[in-house]
Amino acid sequence: MSELPVAIVTVVTTVVTVNIAIAIYGIFSRPSLIKKVIALVLFTDSVNILAVIVGFRIADPFPSPPILPEQPAKPEDIRVFLARSVDPIPQALLVTAIVIGLAVSVFLLGLAVLYYKHFGTTDTRVIPEVEEAEAPK
Amino acid sequence: MLVPLVVVLVFSFFSVVATYLAVMERDLVNSAVFMALQGVCYALIYYTLMAPDVVVAYIPVSSGLLPIMLLAVLRKTERYER
Amino acid sequence: MRRRDLAVAVSLASLSIALGAVFGLGGLGVIPASSLRGLAGSVLESTFNPWSPSLTAYSLNAVAAVMWDYRALDTILETAVLFAAIAGTATLFRGIREPPSFKLRGLTLVVKASTRAVIPLLIVAGISLAVHGHLSPGGGFQGGALLAVAPALVVTVFSVGAIYVAGIRARTLLKARYLALLLIVLTSIAIPVAAAVLGARGYVLQNMGKADAPLSMPAWFFNTPLAGSVFVFNLLELIAVSIGLTYCLLLMSARMEDIRDSLAGDSVYE
Numbered sequence: 393m394s395e396l397p398v399a400i401v402t403v404v405t406t407v408v409t410v411n412i413a414i415a416i417y418g419i420f421s422r423p424s425l426i427k428k429v430i431a432l433v434l435f436t437d438s439v440n441i442l443a444v445i446v447g448f449r450i451a452d453p454f455p456s457p458p459i460l461p462e463q464p465a466k467p468e469d470i471r472v473f474l475a476r477s478v479d480p481i482p483q484a485l486l487v488t489a490i491v492i493g494l495a496v497s498v499f500l501l502g503l504a505v506l507y508y509k510h511f512g513t514t515d516t517r518v519i520p521e522v523e524e525a526e527a528p529k
Numbered sequence: 530m531l532v533p534l535v536v537v538l539v540f541s542f543f544s545v546v547a548t549y550l551a552v553m554e555r556d557l558v559n560s561a562v563f564m565a566l567q568g569v570c571y572a573l574i575y576y577t578l579m580a581p582d583v584v585v586a587y588i589p590v591s592s593g594l595l596p597i598m599l600l601a602v603l604r605k606t607e608r609y610e611r
Numbered sequence: 612m613r614r615r616d617l618a619v620a621v622s623l624a625s626l627s628i629a630l631g632a633v634f635g636l637g638g639l640g641v642i643p644a645s646s647l648r649g650l651a652g653s654v655l656e657s658t659f660n661p662w663s664p665s666l667t668a669y670s671l672n673a674v675a676a677v678m679w680d681y682r683a684l685d686t687i688l689e690t691a692v693l694f695a696a697i698a699g700t701a702t703l704f705r706g707i708r709e710p711p712s713f714k715l716r717g718l719t720l721v722v723k724a725s726t727r728a729v730i731p732l733l734i735v736a737g738i739s740l741a742v743h744g745h746l747s748p749g750g751g752f753q754g755g756a757l758l759a760v761a762p763a764l765v766v767t768v769f770s771v772g773a774i775y776v777a778g779i780r781a782r783t784l785l786k787a788r789y790l791a792l793l794l795i796v797l798t799s800i801a802i803p804v805a806a807a808v809l810g811a812r813g814y815v816l817q818n819m820g821k822a823d824a825p826l827s828m829p830a831w832f833f834n835t836p837l838a839g840s841v842f843v844f845n846l847l848e849l850i851a852v853s854i855g856l857t858y859c860l861l862l863m864s865a866r867m868e869d870i871r872d873s874l875a876g877d878s879v880y881e
Contacts, residue, residue, distance in 0.1 A: 394645075396530070400537050402640035404574060406631035407541035410623065411548045418552035424610035426602065427552075430560055433595060434548055437571055437587075444578045447651075448643040454533070457579045458673040459748060460659055463836065467662055470655075477673075478579045479651040480658075484677040487586045488689040491752055494590050495696030498859050501602050502700040508606040509867065510874040515610070538628060545624035546617075553616050581748035582674040585740060589756035594856060597763040601863045 394450045401445055411438040425504045425514040429497060436493040443486050447479035458483065533577045544570035555610055561599045568592040654681060659836065665822050669830045670745040670838035678750065679841040683816045686844075687799065690851070694792065697855050701785065704862045706871040709780070715770035726768045733761045741849035745838040751848025758849065759856035771864045784858045791851035798843050802826050816840070 415438060418431030449455050456473075458480035464470050508514050511522045544567050551563035568591030575584045634640050647655070657666040658673040670676040678686050717723060741754025765773055799816045805826060806813030812824045818840045820827035828839025 396534060397643055398640050399534055399635045400577065401643050402635040403534075403537055403541060403628065403631035404578070405641050406634060407545055407624075407627050410545055410627040414545075414548050414552055414623075422552065422610065424557070424607070426557055426599070426606065427560065427610055430557075430564055430599070431552055433564065433591075434551060434567065437568070437591065438548075440583075441571065441574060441578075444575060444580050444583060445641070445643070447580075448578055449647065450643055450645045454530075455579050457581050457748070458655060459581065460671040460673075463671070464659065467660075470660060474647065474652060474655055477647070477655055479647060480654060480673040480677050481651055481682075483580050483583050483674045484682065485685070486580070486583050487674070487678065487750070487752060488685060490583070490586050490590055491689050492692050494594070495693045497595060498598065498863075499696045499699050499703075501598055501863065502703045502859075505602055505605055505863070505870070506703055506872070506874050509870055509872050514606050542624045542628055545627055546620040549620040549623055550616060553620075582672070582750065582753065585748055585753040586750075586756065589753075589760050593760040594756065594763060594860075597767055598860060598863050600767070601860075605867045 396454065397448065397450050401448055404441065405445060408438050408441045423516050425507060425516060426501075428516075429500050429504065432500070433493070433497055436489075440486055440489055440493075443482045443489070447482035449478055451476045536573060537577050540570040540573045544574070557603050557608055557610060558600065561596045561603070564599075565592045565596045664819070668818055668838055668841065669836045670841050671836060672745050672747065672749070674748075675744050675750045675841055675845070676838065679844045680818045680838070683799070683840075683844070687795070687816075690792070690795065690848070693852070693855060697788075697859060700859055700862060703873060704865070704870060705873055707781075707862070707865055708869040708871075710771065710775065710866060710869055712772060712775045714772040714776055717769045717773075718767075722768055726764055730761050730764060733764070734758060737761070737853070738849070741845050742842075744845040745836070745841045749845075751845040752852050754845070754849045755852025756856065758853040759860070762857045763860055766860060766864050771861070774861065779861075781858055781861050784854050784861070788851055788854040788858065791847050791854065795844065795847045795851065798840060798847065802828070 412435060415431050415435035419428055419435065422428060422431065452475070455478050456476045458477045460473060464473070504514060507519070511519050513519065513522070547563045547567040547570060551560045551567065554560045554563065568587070571591070572584050572588050575587060654677060655673055657663060658668055658676045659671050660667040661669075668676040668680040670680070737754045737758030737760075739754075740749035740757060741751055744750035744754070762774060802817045802824075803813035803815055806824065809826070811826060813826055814821075814824055817824060817826075818828055818838070819830060828843070829837055830839055831837055
């Protein structure tokens with residue numbers, strides 16, 4: 393019964409790769425600063441799914457999450473749990489990655505607000521001209 | 530037994546639609562809403578891949594905090610690009 | 612949203628799903644592993660194992676045990692990255708003027724009434740996620756992020772003035788966050804300091820007692836497993852993350868005329 397995990401993982405990998413391509417296109421092709429931040433958030437989220445796919449496995453009916461449902465009464469319960477559970481280490485690294493992505497996005501949004509306050513626009517095609525106009529002072 | 534596969538197929542379809550529309554949209558408020566929609570689709574994909582801790586960490590961040598902060602920033606800067 | 616954009620999006624999505632199906636049926640699919648890796652096997656075997664008390668963390672949630680016991684240094688550094696980002700945002704928005712404490716109109720009555728019903732549920736769910744972080748899916752950051760959605764809803768539905776009328780200032784939030792971060796650092800060095808006082812050995816960020824370091828954090832709460840430092844770190848991270856994200860939200864919600872132009876290069880304070 394290994395066709396179901398293989399099918400799920402293949403479909404998700406293909407779709408996430410397409411999303412990564414769309415997000416990278418969005419980062420370099422749209423001129424607004426805030427659209428670039430939105431595309432960066434989409435890119436980070438899509439890459440995070442690949443990390444969970446690394447931890448997935450094939451198990452007898454279907455894999456189970458890495459959390460013990462109740463306190464084990466004898467050591468065989470832990471063996472049963474080990475035979476079905478998914479890898480927990482990529483999920484812990486993923487929570488760290490979500491926090492770091494949030495930190496970077498919040499800082500970039502604050503920077504975008506200050507850019508608008510200083511230059512008067514968030515269009516990246518207009519900002520170099522404004523910078524040249526105020527440089528010789 | 531096919532429920533996880535159907536959920537993954539439907540919601541990954543919607544996630545590609547939401548990502549493309551979020552990047553191509555000129556009204557940035559619509560773009561923020563599509564980003565929240567993509568967050569919901571990804572949360573269901575995380576659930577099917579048996580990662581409940583990641584689901585509970587990802588839903589408030591992508592569908593709660595980031596769209597609200599984006600809307601607050603858009604109120605101060607330009608709403609339409611170009 | 613133009614019709615052409617929607618048509619292109621739907622066709623791109625169907626193409627990617629069809630590509631995934633073709634790869635899967637044609638034998639080129641991604642094949643996940645059939646057995647656990649060695650490191651994952653040893654982590655899952657020792658996450659709640661009363662029959663080997665020198666390796667276990669007494670936590671039913673393996674991901675929380677990995678985050679706060681087996682790889683606690685990674686999580687402390689992630690907290691430091693969040694601290695650096697919040698400090699950077701506070702530096703960008705320096706010299707911000709406190710707005711006058713008045714309440715604006717906010718949204719309509721229906722939205723306000725339903726938000727008043729949802730906000731206590733959000734607060735209780737966030738605290739419960741953090742307190743039960745070692746028994747069920749959840750943890751410190753998860754509870755803190757959910758708890759920070761409640762002020763975000765208040766700012767959206769009522770107005771920013773509702774938070775200032777309640778007496779919350781951005782500077783006091785920052786001081787409370789520094790206190791929580793200081794307590795996290797003190798908890799990580801609690802066991803080596805206590806062990807040095809008593810004349811035994813202790814390791815930094817130690818959770819349970821080892822063979823040569825017998826001092827340990829409390830492991831049972833009557834007859835529910837309490838994973839020692841995992842529980843304490845979850846509570847402190849809940850406070851630190853929720854206060855930090857609320858602080859960033861208050862900075863972003865300030866009016867444009869209260870923000871000073873700190874990119875101008877000169878001194879911002881008059």
